[in-house]
Structure formats: C-alpha cells, structure tokens
Amino acid sequence: MKKIISVVLTVFFCTSIFAAELTASFVTSEAAKKDSVEESVSYLKNQISKMTVAAEKRATYVFLASLQEQMAMYADAQKSYAQAAAIAAGNAEGMPKKSNEQIVLDAVRCALSSGDYATADSYLNSAVRNSKNADVQAYIKLYTQWSALCKAEEVSDIQEPVVMLQAYLKVDSMNTVKPAVLLTLWYVTGDSSYSKEITKLYPKSIESSIVKGDAQLLPTPFWFFVPKSGEAEQGTGSFAVPEEPKQTSTQTAAAEKPAKFTKWQLGLFRTENNAKLLADEVKAKGFDSYITTEKRASGTTYYIVLVREDKNGNVADRLRSSGYDCYGVE
Structure with a gap:
C-alpha cells in the first residue's frame, strides 16, 4: 500500500x-x-x-x-x-x-498590413465598435480610414480618407493616434508640413524616425500599394533639424568628422518578451546588447533593443553583416 x-x-x-x-x-x-x-x-x-x-x-x-x-x-x-x-x-x-478590444484592433492592423481589408472591416464592424474606451474608438476611426486607403485603386479614391484624416487632426479625442494620422497624411500626399509637425511635436516617436530616415516602413501591401497624390521625401537622418549658426573654418572641419555613436538601435517593440528575444539572439552572436524603455503620451511603453559600440568602432558594420538593420544613437 x-x-x-x-x-x-x-x-x-x-x-x-x-x-x-x-x-x-x-x-x-x-x-x-x-x-x-x-x-x-x-x-x-x-x-x-x-x-x-x-x-x-x-x-x-x-x-x-x-x-x-x-x-x-x-x-x-x-x-x-x-x-x-x-x-x-x-x-x-x-x-x-x-483587453479583448485591444486584441481585436491588433488583428485589424495585421489584416490591413497583409492587404486583407475585407477581414479588417469584419473586425471593425464587430462588437468592438460599441466600445466605451476613447482610445479604442480613436484606433477604430484611424483603421477605418486605413481600410479605405487599402481599397483605393486610383489617386481619386484617396481623397475622402485624406479629408477625414485631416479632420481628425483637429479633434482632441484623436490625440492618441495623431502621430500615425500625420504619418499617413505625409506618406500619401507627400506634403512635408505633416512630417515637420511629426518631428516638432513627437521628436522621439517611431513616426519621427521614419520621416527622418532613421527607420523604414516595413514592405507591407498597405504602405506600398496605396495610391499617392505626392511623393513623401524621407530624410537621411537629419530631417527637420533647425539651422545651425554659421561656423568658423575650425568648427566646420570638426563638424565634417563622422559622428561617433555610443550605441546602435536594432528594434522597438510593444512586448518586452519580443525585445528580449532579439536582445538575447544578438548577445549570443557576441554583441553587447541591452533593453531600455520609452513611454509614449498614449501610455504605451515601448521596449528598445540597443547594442553598445566597442573600442574598435565597427559594431554597426558587424551588425549589418550579420543581417541586422541598425542606426546610431548618441
């Protein structure tokens, strides 16, 4: 027993x-x-x-x-x-x-990213549309216009969603998604006033990094196949930087030296575990990686994967040779 x-x-x-x-x-x-x-x-x-x-x-x-x-x-x-x-x-x-409402919105975003506006619309027209959460409603409005852009076949088809997005810029309840609204307007119209507003009002946002040229839009059907009424000119990493006072020849010579970065950014994630996955993967390949956080005005915390520069000063080249896109951070 x-x-x-x-x-x-x-x-x-x-x-x-x-x-x-x-x-x-x-x-x-x-x-x-x-x-x-x-x-x-x-x-x-x-x-x-x-x-x-x-x-x-x-x-x-x-x-x-x-x-x-x-x-x-x-x-x-x-x-x-x-x-x-x-x-x-x-x-x-x-x-x-x-919340389940937030998860539904995540599903909408991914459906649109794959060009599947029909599935996105089905989610947007589900129970989530009756949400009492102001931020959820802001994203519903934004994604509804993204869906309209996704369906567009000609430049004339984007006029109505552009007008709606422009109207959203004047509505306080849309402040949560304002950086995304500005980025969308800049991208589809090519109007630099939108990109300048992004870099002025949201200098540390991922949207600002995109218009500066420090980050790239992912090659998704939504961004690459939507008709555009103008060409959005992306910067080279110094977009919308205020004009500096005239320098002496000595200062000019010093300024012409390449910037020395102390660290390199690899990615920005909403989920800490995803950031850890990348940081650990890079660390296993011999890089000095670590994670820092950035809290947006919306309350969302982003996890940023960074790699420290070493004494040889060739970390960026090694990262790119290993298949990792990165940009310098002082």
Missing part, C-alpha cells in the same frame, strides 16, 4: 509540476531561449495546443501573434490575435495586460 501511495504521489507531483509549467509566463520565457524565431513560433504553437487554462492560452496566443507580426507574418499574426480575442478570459499572471 505504501508503494502504491508513493507512486500516486509521484505521479501527482509530476503532473502538478507539468501543469505549472504550462503558463503563458513560463512558455513565452522558454520560447525566448530558442535559437531562432522560427523555432520559437513552432514551440509556442505546440505548447498552446496543450494549454487548458483559458487566460494562459489567450496570453500565449497574443505573444505568438506579436512575434509573427514582428516577423512580417501578418496573415498568421492576424489569425493568432483573432484566436486570442475569441477566448473569454482575463489577463494571465506575469503577462502584459490587454
């Missing part, structure tokens, strides 16, 4: 340990240890199929979707976000807090 009880207890404790491991926090942490993003995605899909607690499964789907989105797998990300939103559960312990 003692042997039977011992066996039962052993099985019980093993089962308990196994069940404890299948939390979103544990699974996503293990995914971050994989050698490649592809392995992480495969691992997450496998673990999700074993999960039984709704909140844990929901949180893991969100993490998987955010990872797929960072990899430009927009159709897959859209489906993962949709699966998460379909789970009636709260937030998992130790994971970022997100």
